[in-house]
Amino acid sequence: MTAAPPTALLVLDVNETLTDLRPLAGRFVDVGAPAHLVPRWFATVLRDGFGLAAAGASARFADLAADALRTVLHGEDLDGDLDAAVDHVLAGLAELPLHPDVAPGLRALRDAGHRVVALTNGAAAQAEQLLARGGVVDDLEAVLSVEDAGVWKPARAAYEHAARTCGVPLAGATLVACHPWDVDGAARSGLGTVWVDRTGSPYPRSLTAPDLRVTGLDDLARRLGRRAAGAGRP
Incomplete structure (x- = not known):
């Protein structure tokens, strides 16, 4: 042929x-958050990135990812500090x-x-x-x-x-x-x-x-x- x-x-x-992205679920569990928050977090990142694009603006993925994590982790019974939890989850992006x-x-x-x-x-x-x-x-x-x-x-x-x-x-x-x-x-x-x-x-x-x-x-x-x-x- x-x-x-x-x-x-x-x-x-x-x-x-x-x-x-599925292995990120373990990072969420590590900080005391439920694994099912991963899709919600990623959808929030995309939502905000699209919103900025529609307005003719832009932001770094890493910044939006951190902001979205603070949003979805808010109110969760975390095992430690929120900023430390955000850092731990985001570190997993480099290991996907x-x-x-x-x-x-x-x-x-x-x-x-x-x-x-x-x-x-x-x-x-x-x-x-x-x-x-x-x-x-x-x-x-x-x-x-x-x-x-x-x-x-x-x-x-x-x-x-x-x-x-x-x-x-x-x-x-x-x-x-x-x-x-x-x-x-x-x-x-x-x-x-x-x-x-x-x-x-x-x-x-x-x-x-x-x-x-x-x-x-x-x-x-x-x-x-x-x-x-x-x-x-x-």
């Missing part, structure tokens, strides 16, 4: 798309593992000749550290951050930053993300889109549907190997 030609550029989201499909998927995409970069709403240095710990940073052409765009995804300027940095038009880039809001934002900005759905969950009907739905990066590599990537998209 002839392999499909490479897409112009695959742009990978980082938080939850590549990294697994990658999903099992990420390393083999990235390696297969690289070997097939695809250009692949990461684009995070967090800091590039922290994302690079995580990806290096997972043994995949060398499989990426670059690790980019919205901090250099001045606005969070899903604002158009964030995707424009990635495309411009890599020297491709928006139409030549394809976002790969597990978040429907990211898929929708990229689609509205003119990118191709791939939704990474590891749980079989329904996609929101009110958001722009993805061009391709996969169960992981390994599945994406297989799918790109079986079909033509017409117009630079999967």
Whole structure:
């Protein structure tokens, strides 16, 4: 079988798309907070980041993450000081593992000749550290951050930053993300889109549907190997 030609550029989201947030639950338990607060905390971080983006402003992921922790931990019977609890939980971000499909998927995409970069709403240095710990940073052409765009995804300027940095038009880039809001934002900005759905969950009907739905990066590599990537998209 002839392999499909490479897409112009695959742009990978980082938080939850590549990294697994579930181990943070242990950090919450360590400080005396319930494990189920992890999704609420992360949703609060995203809410505030999106709110700032909608207002034309921005803030560092680390700052919003700390503020959101103080919010969700307020009123909990913590084992110690609130600031110490916040520091302990945030320290776990640097130790998050990658999903099992990420390393083999990235390696297969690289070997097939695809250009692949990461684009995070967090800091590039922290994302690079995580990806290096997972043994995949060398499989990426670059690790980019919205901090250099001045606005969070899903604002158009964030995707424009990635495309411009890599020297491709928006139409030549394809976002790969597990978040429907990211898929929708990229689609509205003119990118191709791939939704990474590891749980079989329904996609929101009110958001722009993805061009391709996969169960992981390994599945994406297989799918790109079986079909033509017409117009630079999967």
